[in-house]
Amino acid sequence: MRKQLILRLLTFGLWSGLAIVQTAYAQFGGPPGGGPGGPGGFGQDNGRKKAEFTGVADDTPKGNGKIAGVLVDSTSGKPVEFATIALMNVKTNKPVDGTTSDAKGAFTLAKLAPGEYRLQYSFIGYKTRDSKSFTIAKGTDINLGSVKLPADVRMLGEVVVTGNAALIEEKVDRLVFNADKDMTAKGGDASDVLKRVPMLSVDLDGNVSLRGSSNIRVLINNKPSTIVAASVADALKQIPADMIKTVEVITSPSAKYDAEGAAGIINIVTKKNTLHGLTLNVDAGAGLRASNLGLNGSYRQGKLGITLGGFGRAMYNHASSTLDQTTTFGGQSVRTSQAGTAFDKPVFGQYTLGFDYDLAKNQSLSANVRYGTRNFVQQQQQLTSTFSDNVLQSITDRDVNRKDLSNSVDMNLDYVRTFKPQQEWSISTQYSRTGLTNNFFADLLNTSTGALTGRQQNLNNNTNQEITIQSDYQTPIRKNQLLEFGGKAIMRQVDSRYQYLVSGSSGELAVDQTNPPGSLNYSQNIGAGYISYTYVTPSKYTFKVGTRYEHTGITATANENTPLNIPDYSNLVPSINVSKGLKGGTTLKAGYNRRIQRPGLQQLNPNVNAANPLTISKGNPNLSPELTDNAEVSLSTTIKKTYLNASVFGRLTNNAITQVRIPGDTAQGFAAGSIITTFQNIGVQRTVGTNIFFNTNLTSKWSLNGGLDGYYMYMQGTTQGTDGKTQLIDNSGISIGGRLMSQLQLDKGWSAQVFSFFRGPSPQLQGTMGSFYMYSLGVRKDLASKRGSIGLAAENFAGNGVTMRTTLNSPTLTQVNVNHLYNANLKVTFTYRIGKMTFEENRRKSRSVSNDDVKGEGGGDGGGQPQAAPAGGGRPK
Known part of the structure; x- marks a missing residue:
């Protein structure tokens, strides 16, 4: 009888909101x-x-x-x-x-x-x-x-030492990586930390994928940011590794979360002030590829807490690449080869101001302002040879300056009221705005004399703005049941304006008539509501069922007054999560959810980026959202001192947003033999895979953790055939990756760590993304009274850098792109804490806005293919 009631409960939870609660009262009565x-x-x-x-x-x-x-x-x-x-x-x-x-x-x-x-x-x-x-x-x-x-606290003078948490922990609905236990990432940024997290993969350009899909959403303290919507890779470089406390990987989100995409959510939790008094933390580092300086202060007295922080990081790195590609268009076959070198000089900064205040014993208010800046400058040298029927037609030499600049502001105000444990109401507001500049300036030179023969310039300015209001309420029912519901409104505005300028040998720039100026104005309004119900049985089954409804309205115009007919759409996305505690600390979990993923700014932006005339990129403002059905089963257990977790997952995505490559048309002003990378909604994408990872203590001071993951992906879509007509293509393949990390605590405050990671080739709709690997070794010495530490770390120090080889194939093109990143690094890190700190009782934190519905710039076809810009257009880590 009880099984029948539970089955009815699950069914109702998918489609009928509050009817769940009525059923619970009527059927169970407690x-x-x-x-x-x-x-x-x-x-x-x-x-x-x-x-x-x-x-x-x-x-x-x-x-x-x-x-x-x-x-x-x-x-x-x-x-x-x-x-x-x-x-x-x-x-x-x-x-x-x-x-x-x-x-x-x-x-x-x-x-x-x-x-x-x-x-x-x-x-x-x-x-x-x-x-x-x-x-x-x-x-x-x-x-x-x-x-x-109470925590296991030992007081040594003014220093507080608490019991160590495991490097990797599993919660009921997420995997938690305790980043503050990782010493080799110090002096780096968030992308350095994410490389170490099970189930995640970070490529040489900083693009993040989860279980083979870049269709993820990255949150910072459960908050979104417009800079993340524009570029996940760039946003991660603005977050210092030293300020990250944990990274949470949520592979089966409940209805409470925005209906984000196929793979799930990555939530980066930064260190928060839970202390009483005045403190100042200094974090500094110097290395062959990057140097950083961070200052973070906090003050807490009585009901008021204030934090102020600043972080800056300057990077410098050399890279090279070779490119060999053949295109067939209009009955003509053209082969081009290119050799390039680059020098990257990015600078990133972040400044934060926040406060929280206890209005009453059960009410709190918090506010935060975050300003981020990015100044990515790259100098490239490109030498390109063009052949027709194996006969050399031309050689061009280009000196290119790329500038990707941005500034972002996030402001939020949050209020929460707690009525009793597990019963609370919150309201959250957020304003987020990012300004993006993506320009390049190129000198065309005579290959023999070096004289100037012409110039090109692309100016592209973008803004991405969001205003969000949401309210959430949760309350317990009959001791072993929990009801959650809420609503949300997001008002999003994207604006992009671009133009091309060209000149002859005189150097005077004028508007390029073959590539006229343009603009995109894109407004998106989203209204959402959800309900989630959790029920725990006496036999240790936990059922969490829910559903979320979202309506999206879009108004878009191109070139100021040309309307784009993008229809509104509504979606109902259910979710089910079930867990069962078994004997011996073993837990079995299963989950299903359906998700919607909207295109991001870089996927919509129609600007033609031809910093490299052979590998051109542009967005597609007519993209539709993609829908994904996601299911997984996992088992975790502890055997003596070893924690094991194994999971099997499957994804079915319709209308998947992915990168598609077509030959450039010389009649439209593109170079002969060029390839244009854009985004389209392909037909279908199916993925099945598994993850296995472990964490063990070899001794009381020596730990080892690592894992393997693999997936099989099948993709089917359309591309341009040799006759110019649409042609159906498909591709499939297997990708395997893994990581291994070991930490050793030595006497007198010394400690050491080694880390390694690899990712095998990944399938894409039109080819295969190359394999890559990373490794590092670090040592650290705690200073007197553990007020600070000094460390030394080396990355990719053997050999001559990291090489990634990517191949593309379709009826109209072939490409082999080899990127070589000279990313060997040696760095010294230093941290010191000033001020006296004492623990105080828990302060209730307000909830905050969490927009996780927008797809990042990755292609979603095997982890996001980095642009094939020569010289690794790749951004150093």
């Missing part, structure tokens, strides 16, 4: 099994699990007494998951029963015999705590409420 939870908590009868408690006899006396509560971290206030709760007999001082806390920190012990007991709470990284003794009589029902578990 939690089956009578397992009460804490006040407003989310308790469950976790069962006895006697096998997990030494000394618990199988003949434990039975009764009808009950006790329940919720374990929370005494500092952060977050639930303490999977902690051990032992029921101790006061007279014998031996455990007679026990359980573990669930994902919400809740625990329940039922069927207790009369007697005098106490509870003992224990978990790694926390002090073992004993409750006061209490008496269980016939029918006793004790509700402990929230039980605070």
Whole structure:
């Protein structure tokens, strides 16, 4: 009977919002099994699990007494998951029963015999705590409420040392990588950290993919940013690695999240001030490829907390590339070869100001302003030879200056009110704006004399603006059920203006008549509502079902007054997540969700970027959203000191947004033999794969973690045939990757770490993206009283850099692009903390806006193909 009710509950959850709650009340009338939870908590009868408690006899006396509560971290206030709760007999001082806390920190012990007991709470990284003794009589029902578990703190003068968390942790709905445990990433940026996270892949250009798909959304402290919408790779370089606390990978998001794309969400959580007093942190580094300086101060007194920070990073790197391609267009076959070198000189900065204030005991207000800047300058030398029927037709020499500049502002104001544990209401607002400049200036030179023969210039200015308002409410129902619902409105505005200028040998620039100026004005308004329902059974099943409805309205014009007929669309996206706790700490999870993904700014922007005339890129303002059905099953367990996780996943994407390459038409002003990379909605994309990773402690001071992942991808779409007509093509392939990291704690404050990563070739609709690898070695010495540290790290130090070879094939073109990045690096890092810090009780943080519906600039066909600009157009890490 209960199985039938659960099945009905799941069915209703997909399609009928509040009907779930009505069904829960009508059918259950309270939690089956009578397992009460804490006040407003989310308790469950976790069962006895006697096998997990030494000394618990199988003949434990039975009764009808009950006790329940919720374990929370005494500092952060977050639930303490999977902690051990032992029921101790006061007279014998031996455990007679026990359980573990669930994902919400809740625990329940039922069927207790009369007697005098106490509870003992224990978990790694926390002090073992004993409750006061209490008496269980016939029918006793004790509700402990929230039980605070203090961290394992040892005070050495003014320095606070807490118990170490594992480098990789698994939560019920996400994987957590504790980045502050990673020493070799210090002095780097967020892309350096993401390389180390299981299931993620970061290529040489900084493009991020999850399980083989670049169709992801990157959030910063659960907040979006317009600079991320424009370019994930560039946004990551504005976030210093030293300020990242954790990276959360959510592969099966619930209905509460925006209906983001195929793979999932990456949430970067930065270090927050949980201390009392005045502090100043200094982070500095110097290396062969980059130098950085960061200053972060904080002040907290009473109800008010203020933070102020600044970070700057200057980079410098050399690269080279070779390009060999053949195109067939209009019955003519042209082969071109190109050799290039480049010198990259990017500068990134970030400045933040934030405050939070407790309006009352159960109300808080927070506000933040973030300003980011990017100044990416690249100098290129391009020598290009063009052949027809294997006869040399021309040689061109170009000296190119590329400038990709941006500035972004994010401002948010958030309010939250807590009525009781698990019951709260929040309202969040955010304004985000990014200005982008993507220009290049090229001198065309005589290959023999070096004299100027002509000039080209492309001016492209873009703005991306978002205003967001959202409200969320959650409340517990009958102790073991949780209801969440909310609404959201996003008003998005994209504006792009571009023009081409050319000149002869005189050097005087004028508008290029074959490539006239243009513009794109793109308005997108989104209204969304969701409902999510969670139900925990006494047998440790957790069901989370929900649905989200989104309506998108679009108004777009090209060249100021030419309307683009892009229809409005509405989508209903359901989600189901089920987990089951098994014996021995093993957890089995399964999930299904459907997602929608809208095109991003760079995919829409119609500007023709011909910084390299052989590899031209432009967006497509007529792109439609893509829809993905996503399913996965995972199993995690702990065997002695080793944590293992294995998962199998599948994706089916219709109308997938991907990169498509076609030959350039000389009649439209493109160079002979050129290839244009644009974006289209291809027909279908299917992916199945698996992830396996582990984390083990070889000794108390030596840890090892790593994993393998692989996927098979099939793609089918259309491209241009040799006769100029549309032709159906398909491609498929397997990609395998892996990583391995080891950390060693030595005496006298010394520690060491080694890291390695590889990614095999990845299939694309029209070819294969090349393989690549990375590795690093680092040592660190803590200074006196652990107020700071000094470290030395080396990256890709053997050999002569990293090479990636990419091949493209279709009926009209072939291309072999080899990028060589001279990215060997040696860096020294230094950190120091000034100020006295003491822990204070948990401060309730406001929720914040989280827009995760826009697709990044990657192609979604195997991890995002980097542009084939010579000299690695690649951006150094």
